[in-house]
Amino acid sequence: MLIDELSVLVTGARSGLGRALCERFRATAMTRENADEILSQDTKYDLVIHCAHSRAKDVDTDSLDDYASDSFDLTSKVLRLCKQKVVLISSVSVYPLEGHSLREDEPIKLDQVHEFYGIAKLLSERHVVNWARQTGGQFLILRLSSTLGPYSPANVTKRILSGATPSVPLSGSSRFSYICHDEIGDFIEVALDRSAEGFFNLAAADTVTLKDVACLAGREIEFGPINYQAPAVSIERACGLLPALRKTSVERIRNAIAVRERESGSSRL
Helix, strand or coil: CCHHHCCEEEECCCCHHHHHHHHHCCCEEECCCCHHHHHHCCCCEEEEEECCCCCCCCCCCCCHHHHHHCCHHHHHHHHCCEEEEEEEEEEHHHCCCCCCCCCCCCCCCHHHCCCHHHHHHHHHHHHHHHHHHHHCCEEEEEEECEEECCCCCCCHHHHHHHCCCCECCECCCCEECEEEHHHHHHHHHHHHHCCCCEEEEECCCCCEEHHHHHHHHCCCCECCCECCECCCCCCHHHHHHCHHHCCCHHHHHHHHHHHHHHHHCCCCC
């Protein structure tokens, strides 16, 4: 089935991956500004790509209601707009740091998930699975690593690549895995065309240190003490549908640097 033949809604479409997918699929954009209006209407969409999720940090009991409203409760509301198919953008943060195969088919014990963000994503995933069981709809749940693209927020990687900061709070030995916005769009198209369903990890074939990212970009960065280790998840299931996903983080960082330099007219490489 061609996406061009479907009515499509993309949430979280103001920036980041949501904006990239909204432009690619010429979708109706749901943002924080128009969410109440869209959610209150009777219009339903053939395909909903749900990217929106709270970015709040340090959630406590006083802020929990607001966080829920912008995360797993929002997923429940968005599903009411979906007629046939839903794509949920989830995260590799759902996986435990150790003692797990990091494959999509192995159950995850919630008490082993190291941060609340991961648990919130798992709650959103469960809403989608239950929706599919109750309605007979089709679903894709994409567990993404860190993403690279023109509309990415000003995260640590983007600040290093752009030279926007001389220092970051994470250690140079922190390890990241990357996937690109356009690759995520490619995968969605292939998966829907082949009527694929279920859970898929979308990430690199490896991880790379932030120190190496800075070296590739030619940046002198003062690193901090906070250590982050991205899980080296299995990507075999996704690569079975789209073999072109089998790339390393270094390949994707090099490509991001090349794109940035072409856009800026630089010839450093």
